[in-house]
Amino acid sequence: MDFLQNLAHGVVVAVSPINVLLCFAGCMLGTLIGVLPGIGPIATIAILLPMTFGLDPTAALIMLAGIYYGAQYGGSTASILLNIPGESSAVVTALDGHEMARQGRAGAALGISAIGSFVAGSIATVVIAALASPLASLALVFGPAEYFALMLTGLAFAVLLARGSVFKAIIMILIGVLLSTVGPDLTTGQLRLTFGAVWLADGIEIALLGMGLFGIAEVFRSLEHGEARQVKQTQIGNLLPSREEMRASVKPILRGTLLGSILGILPGNGAVLAPYASYTLEKKLARQPGRFGRGAIEGVAGPESANNAGAQTSFIPLLTLGIPPNAVMALMVGAMTIHGIVPGPQIMTKMPDLFWGLIASMWMGNLMLLVINLPLVGLWVKLLNVPYRLMFVGIIIFCCIGVYSINSEPADILIMAALAVFGYALSKFNFEPAPLTLGFVLGRMMEENLRQALMISRGSFLTFVERPIAAFFIVLAIVMLVVGILPSIRRGRDEVFVD
Amino acid sequence: MSLLNRDAQGSRPAIRSPQNFVAGAFLIFAAAFVVFMLSGLPQGTLRAMGPAMVPRWTAIGIGLGGAVLVVLSFLKEGEALERWQLRGPIFVLASLILFAVTIRSVGFLVAAPLSMFTAGFGSREVRPVELAIFTVAMTVFCAVVFRFVLNQPLPLLILPAFSIQF
Numbered sequence: 001m002d003f004l005q006n007l008a009h010g011v012v013v014a015v016s017p018i019n020v021l022l023c024f025a026g027c028m029l030g031t032l033i034g035v036l037p038g039i040g041p042i043a044t045i046a047i048l049l050p051m052t053f054g055l056d057p058t059a060a061l062i063m064l065a066g067i068y069y070g071a072q073y074g075g076s077t078a079s080i081l082l083n084i085p086g087e088s089s090a091v092v093t094a095l096d097g098h099e100m101a102r103q104g105r106a107g108a109a110l111g112i113s114a115i116g117s118f119v120a121g122s123i124a125t126v127v128i129a130a131l132a133s134p135l136a137s138l139a140l141v142f143g144p145a146e147y148f149a150l151m152l153t154g155l156a157f158a159v160l161l162a163r164g165s166v167f168k169a170i171i172m173i174l175i176g177v178l179l180s181t182v183g184p185d186l187t188t189g190q191l192r193l194t195f196g197a198v199w200l201a202d203g204i205e206i207a208l209l210g211m212g213l214f215g216i217a218e219v220f221r222s223l224e225h226g227e228a229r230q231v232k233q234t235q236i237g238n239l240l241p242s243r244e245e246m247r248a249s250v251k252p253i254l255r256g257t258l259l260g261s262i263l264g265i266l267p268g269n270g271a272v273l274a275p276y277a278s279y280t281l282e283k284k285l286a287r288q289p290g291r292f293g294r295g296a297i298e299g300v301a302g303p304e305s306a307n308n309a310g311a312q313t314s315f316i317p318l319l320t321l322g323i324p325p326n327a328v329m330a331l332m333v334g335a336m337t338i339h340g341i342v343p344g345p346q347i348m349t350k351m352p353d354l355f356w357g358l359i360a361s362m363w364m365g366n367l368m369l370l371v372i373n374l375p376l377v378g379l380w381v382k383l384l385n386v387p388y389r390l391m392f393v394g395i396i397i398f399c400c401i402g403v404y405s406i407n408s409e410p411a412d413i414l415i416m417a418a419l420a421v422f423g424y425a426l427s428k429f430n431f432e433p434a435p436l437t438l439g440f441v442l443g444r445m446m447e448e449n450l451r452q453a454l455m456i457s458r459g460s461f462l463t464f465v466e467r468p469i470a471a472f473f474i475v476l477a478i479v480m481l482v483v484g485i486l487p488s489i490r491r492g493r494d495e496v497f498v499d
Numbered sequence: 500m501s502l503l504n505r506d507a508q509g510s511r512p513a514i515r516s517p518q519n520f521v522a523g524a525f526l527i528f529a530a531a532f533v534v535f536m537l538s539g540l541p542q543g544t545l546r547a548m549g550p551a552m553v554p555r556w557t558a559i560g561i562g563l564g565g566a567v568l569v570v571l572s573f574l575k576e577g578e579a580l581e582r583w584q585l586r587g588p589i590f591v592l593a594s595l596i597l598f599a600v601t602i603r604s605v606g607f608l609v610a611a612p613l614s615m616f617t618a619g620f621g622s623r624e625v626r627p628v629e630l631a632i633f634t635v636a637m638t639v640f641c642a643v644v645f646r647f648v649l650n651q652p653l654p655l656l657i658l659p660a661f662s663i664q665f
Contacts, residue, residue, distance in 0.1 A: 050651060051649050051651070054650055167564070167567070167568075170564065171526065171561060171564040171565075171568075174557050174560050174561045174564065175561060177553070177557050178533065178554055178557045178558060178561065181553055181554040181557070185549075185550030187548075187550075188549070188550050190540060190550045192537065192540060192550050192551070192554055193533065193536055193537070193554060195536070216591065216595075219587070219591060220584075220587050220588050220591065223584065223586070223587030223588075223591075223621055223622055224584045224587065387624070388622070389619065389622040389624045389625060389626070389630075390619070390629070390630070390633045392591075392618070392621070392622065393615045393618050393619050393630070393633065393634070393637070394637060396591060396594060396595070396614070396615070396618045397611055397614070397615050397637060397641060398641075400595065400598045400602075400611075400614065401641060401645055401651070401653065404602060404653065405645070405651045405652065405653070408652050410598075410599040410600070410602055410603055411599065413595055413596075413598055413599040413602075414595070414596065414599050416595070417592050417595040417596065420588075420591075420592075421588065421592070424583075424588060428580075428581045428583060429518055429521070429522040429581075430518065430578065431522070443553075447548075447553045450548070450553070451548045454545050454546060454548065455546060455547065455548075458546055459544060459545035459546030460545075461545075
């Protein structure tokens with residue numbers, strides 16, 4: 001039970017007054033931005049990231065974790081009250097959550113989502129603490145070939161999970177990899193694809209990608225519709241679910257937590273699948289599946305718990321292997337790098353305060369949402385009542401300030417603008433931006449690992465077959481790609497998303 | 500562009516999926532451009548990869564993907580091109596450019612209201628007076644929060660003529 005001791009140490013770090021305050025501020029700000037329609041966790045974190053630059057590393061990461069949970073909670077609030085999911089994983093919450101809101105049970109939906117998230121978060125925190133040490137020691141035997149193969153598996157998994165055409169998802173990943181090569185070559189230092197521009201010489205910031213593709217592009221899409229979306233003037237109702245609703249939710253919450261914890265660990269953003277999987281499972285297990293889509297509380301409790309558990313365990317690949325499994329974690333890498341921390345197995349041994357403090361603060365962030373943020377739901381509703389014709393102006397100025405604070409470089413705002421146009425075009429041609437971000441996130445690391453692996457093997461690709469762990473991941477990646485292409489399985493996959 | 504339009508006579512158009520056709524053509528063009536831009540960089544060998552290897556082969560992959568989309572657009576029925584609503588993007592892009600140009604030269608107190616007021620016209624429901632009030636309020640709010648509470652490096656007001664730099 002070594003990890004419990006470590007966790008206790010982490011709690012001591014996390015409950016220092018300044019860290020509690022920052023965690024609280026992070027949760028509040030994260031909810032504030034995350035609740036804005038169309039702004040998901042990626043854009044929220046990208047906008048708020050610069051605020052943490054001035055803090056010491058542990059405090060900065062604790063605040064960022066708070067922002068992350070706040071953003072997720074804000075996203076759920078927007079889905080439940082407005083039926084506008086900020087990201088794909090909140091789509092599921094909107095199905096039954098918004099229906100509950102229309103029946104005047106918005107309070108119960110918001111309440112169960114916070115309670116479920118808290119339970120899921122608490123369990124997932126223990127899972128992280130327990131798995132961190134063994135996985136980190138596993139990572140120490142990984143060489144560049146293994147890392148490359150593992151990341152390839154992550155990308156294959158992302159293709160499998162992408163909505164719409166598998167082929168287009170592969171193209172998106174390639175574009176992401178290509179964008180990641182802009183800037184200096186890490187070994188020779190030669191500049192690539194910078195067109196002689198000084199402001200491209202350091203490459204493209206992941207935060208710009210997040211704000212452009214997910215923030216501003218979404219504004220473009222929303223402006224097409226005009227003022228159609230308005231908060232229903234419904235009663236929020238009682239925030240605490242009734243005893244009956246609680247009883248109905250206990251098992252979905254636990255099942256969702258289990259699903260989310262497992263899927264979140266997988267590299268390649270498995271967490272995004274968790275709410276869908278949980279919803280499908282609850283619908284299958286329900287005595288009257290017909291209630292789903294008509295305001296079934298299980299359809300909120302399960303997916304929300306799964307989502308939060310997955311969000312939390314997706315820290316595991318980052319903290320133990322140094323591989324960010326999704327764009328949110330890539331932003332965390334960005335934050336760590338700015339503070340001079342290289343993510344990977346060595347964090348745990350070299351910076352135990354930071355590592356265990358961060359993990360303990362995850363639990364604290366969830367608690368904050370429950371006891372502080374939930375009572376503030378009235379405030380968030382007021383915010384949602386601001387008409388979109390003004391709200392999007394606010395979103396744009398937040399993005400501008402966020403971008404400018406990163407490097408104090410006005411040209412970055414133009415890069416973001418270009419990425420926004422690109423993101424808008426992607427949606428017009430039915431391409432998904434999510435696989436692109438993952439390709440971007442992993443691209444540079446894959447190039448480095450591939451280069452080192454081939455250097456060690458003297459240019460022979462056989463190294464990926466001869467080394468058993470690498471071979472295992474390569475086979476896994478191929479299997480997943482084949483599965484993604486097979487029509488019969490594809491149909492099953494599409495059903496999950498249609499449901 | 501006549502290839503893209505469905506024939507009035509009802510005969511089957513040559514391009515059955517305009518969306519895939521345009522997307523694929525664009526990808527081929529972009530990939531070719533990238534390969535051209537990389538032409539000055541060494542590719543190296545597998546044993547010692549040069550700076551151009553990964554971007555070049557990735558671009559070639561993208562180009563091939565684009566080619567497949569173009570071929571598919573002749574074979575498989577697909578979606579038509581979607582309409583682009585230009586009003587929103589044009590005003591928002593103008594506002595971003597305004598912000599980028601003015602933030603360093605005159606500072607946030609001028610850049611923010613200017614760009615926000617421009618962006619607001621991207622919505623068809625714009626109400627100028629309301630927008631102006633919102634713009635001023637947001638500028639003050641952001642200046643206080645980001646500059647003073649969060650200590651961000653935001654130049655607030657720069658007027659060289661009066662040697663003000665704040």
